[in-house]
Amino acid sequence: MLNNESQLVSILDEIENDTISSPLKKIETLENLIEVAKTNRWRSSLLQANIKRITLLVYTDNLAGAEKAWPQVHQLATQIGKQEDLIRLDLASLYFTYPFNGVETVKEKHKLLLQTAEDIESAQLLGDIYEALGTSNHLSYSPYDAIRYLQKAYEYYTISDDSISLGGVLSSLGSLYVDLGNYEMAIEYFSDSLQLAEETGNEFSRSVILFNIGEAHISNSEYELAKTSLLAARDISKNLNDDIGVAWAEASLADIAISLGEYNKAIAMFQAARQKFTETGDNLMYFNTLVGEVEAKLKIKNIPDAISLLEKAEAMLGNVNSSYSEQLFNSVMAEVMFESANYKQAYLALEKVIEERDRLDELEQQEQVQKFRIQFDSDLKESQNRTLAIENQYNLERLNQQREMQFLWAIILFLCAFVLLIVLWLLFKQVKHRNRFRDMALIDDLTQAPNRRAILTVAGRAFKRSLKDLEKTTVCLIDLDHFKQINDTLGHEVGDNVLVGFSKACDQSIRRHDHFGRYGGEEWLLLLRDVSATEIKNVFERIRKSVNEMEIKGLPEDYYLSFSMGCAEFDKSKDADIRALIKRADNMLYHAKQDGRDQFLIT
Template identity: 25%
Template sequence: MDTSVSELDARLQSATDPKARIDILNELSWVLNLGNPDRSRSLAEQAYELSKSGVFEKEPYLFGIASSLRSLAALNNDAGNYELALSQSLQAVEFLDRTKTRNTEIDENKIDLFGNLSWTYRCFGDFDLATEYGTKGLRLAQETLNLHRETRILNILSVIYAEAENIGVALEMGLKVVQRQRELGYFPGESIALNNLALTYLDMGDGEKALSVCQESIRLAREHHLETVETTALSTLGEIYIGIHDLINAEKTLLDVLTRTRKQRLGSEEFQCVYHLGRVCFQLGKEEDAIQYLQSGLASTQASNDRRGEYLCHQLLTEIFEKKGDFETALKHHKKFHSLKETIFNENMAKRLIGLQVSHQVESAKKDANIQYLKNIELKREIEERKLAQEALAKLAGLDDLTGVLNRREFFNLGEKEIARTIQTDQPLSAILLDLDRFKQINDTYGHAVGDHALIEITRILRESLRQGEIIGRYGGDEFAILLPGSTRGHAKQIAERLLEKLKNQSIPTKKGDVSITASMGIADLAQATKKNLDALLDLADQALYEAKHAGKQQFFIFGEM
């Protein structure tokens, strides 16, 4: 069983060793991810920053980073940020592999990460990969005799089997998990397991049993102050009321859930809630309310690129407008529904591509080491094949094949989605445009190999200086664009100052002597842009960059403060 919160808090207060402090922060974050997700996220972010700063600036604490990403991925799964959760889990697994050690703590982290990945792929609708990662976690838990984590993985697998319509296996697993959690005395796990079991009974058509089991899940969550788990179970209760045709109680319950999900920032639960409210209102004859809920659901799914959710909304809107006699609008939604129906079956491949992209990024150091080894044993043909494969993968995944950051097309693709999300959540967002100084002169004087080296070095420094969720793209030949979601110009200024400081001591050795690398930057934030899109934001940052270049390079300017 995990250590209690009070014990971990006491240990945190007295911890002075940096590694010990990071480990306690991460353990506390993991324990709190169900009961207090806001504090859990804050603790994980603290641990992440500490793991690559201070005494760890030159040699990051990989286990600390991986443990932080484990918690953040789980929290982002709950928030519906599945692409970010996938990225964080895959990176964490890679960092654990790079420690080249095997102990209890690493095994526990890997089990948890395989569980995270299983849940993420389940949310993508890729049951094959979800089952594969769940099985990996289950085997490792059984191999290490970790009953607590084995039970958590079984719970995840029971949901996957239920949604893959293997109800018999799902029910058997679900009952086993509830019994295990009771024996362990782990109330959060028992409440979650009861919630999932209730959904399985609903799928079997046993509404009465589903209602009874779900109410027990809610009672446990309330008794132990598990707000997030309670919200999830109440959402399930709303679905059960729909299933047994108690629409009045369904609407009442789902309205309560909607308030809770918005307060707790549970993006995936919020969409499910507004979608089901749309269903209920339609069945109650309140078409205008149903349309309003479904349009809200569409905005949410489009911002998060949830094609399955968008598909469901258009399908139901088609039925509603047909009933209203508005056949023109019904046809419009039907066309969108039909278009999504054609593409939704390819969604699994798109989600696997995200995995390839992330795997490519985190594997780059390992691949470089392998290439050096192959050089040493003179297997040149294999080296070239690997290089070609890596370049092909980079292009496929939307990465720049030299630096490994997003290429311009993919940066704009992800950037526009981030701006849509920022507008929807009313959060700040800033951008930095960075341009290497005298890059043409470096190429002309020292050759393109040195120029390429400079570009690789600058991207390394950028990655080390940014937080998870901040986006880097190669904007032009020697120009990079950075998006900082949730950050004001003040935070962007701090990053620019940090970059200038790091670049002061950066140089590249050549036969003609060391070459120093400097850069100029322009900063702007979305609030300053007249049009709230990526082009308008980057145009402002570009104006500030021009002023920085014009003023003598190796500095930054902020738009509006020039």
């Protein structure tokens, strides 16, 4: 029993920070709190509870429910809410705008949000805005804009030190790369996201990310790896009493079972998962398990059951409201009708599939439609020929056998050509995307060393490990001595060559588990793990020797390149964050240059 509004606010805060409960359980709790707030006329708490509920409805893909609740909550926010409340409602509306209202409406919302972002100072809220813009562009098939916005979200979440949201961005990038067909990069992003979830103890996020990794492996036909990830996701969901998470994992494991030829096992798993989706009203996943079971029934030649399940799936189409689901249904229906020798219905179903695909797919699939049409006409012709006299039966059977063989060979040739085209298309897309995204990597254009953002990201993670006493991090700042003289006397091109050479010297001189990056201009940052003062001296001397033995274009052979280095070892009592540690190293660098350069100092 809640006695005052402050108690309800405390519960809302607990829901916000809860990393164990599933979104569906949080929604159930919020709905109860909303009723309490209505009864007691606690309008402020009522607004906050509704905003959190709409956000979670979007997260669980209940877009229809989110859209239905949005107008009334938006009206309340307009009356009593803050600017942030209205922004968060606008962010939620992005997710159900595209499937229901079209691309142009989405673009207009993007434009308004970008204008709003110009006046916002909160790094956390800016991160939320750019993450929503990235996900919205992903849903509306604009991958390049999606990557651009997600990278900006990552930058703002780094500033606000929000590890949970950083993990969400990395997971979104993983999902984007899955859709682009770059499964290797997708799994890298998912793995980074999983590491952050483990560091923050977010068990629910771990289960979701492991599920996504499993789906990426399925897309890449790596079924054993997929099983390992999905079973781990299922176990975590069981420990959390997250029945929906268990059902999602079971449905994907059933897909793997079909790919491995374990059809009866797949049928049982689809049926178990569908029972849970029935209880929660998840129409889309209920539909998907029906279609999956149809495919399994086809594999074991149980055509009557396949047709019965297909009829149930057809009845669900109106509740799913997804063009992809309609396309999937028609594709499976074509298979079922073809297997049951109902070639006319197979032809009609496949024709619907073609209408919803792009031109390239259309051209490829029209050949398949034509084959179904030929088979349909052949079947009619065969029926007519059966009325001929008995004396022609032998010749007619021979003719039918020849036609069947021709049709079989035509199907085989078509499938081979189709697979070849798909492989070539995927290879082309992969090469194209790799070239397109090369410039987006965290690499300095001139020296090909990690840039400032990259080395600071690594430094931040190393600092967190030092806080947990997992390792001892030493930060060193390096500044090239008299570098301005090189630019002024020998030219900027020679100066650039010196920077490139110094980058190579650093790379050759540090240990495998240490890191370096260009911090800015002629400054460099080293991250050394578990080193003594003697080892730091050895690193300093190796770099000095390497860079002076190197042939640098435009630099006189007898020119002596020197540099100064200031180092600071992590100290819990002095370093509140990575910036404090870097500042102490910078102070040592200043003294090293003041005391005559070409030396290193450590504190």
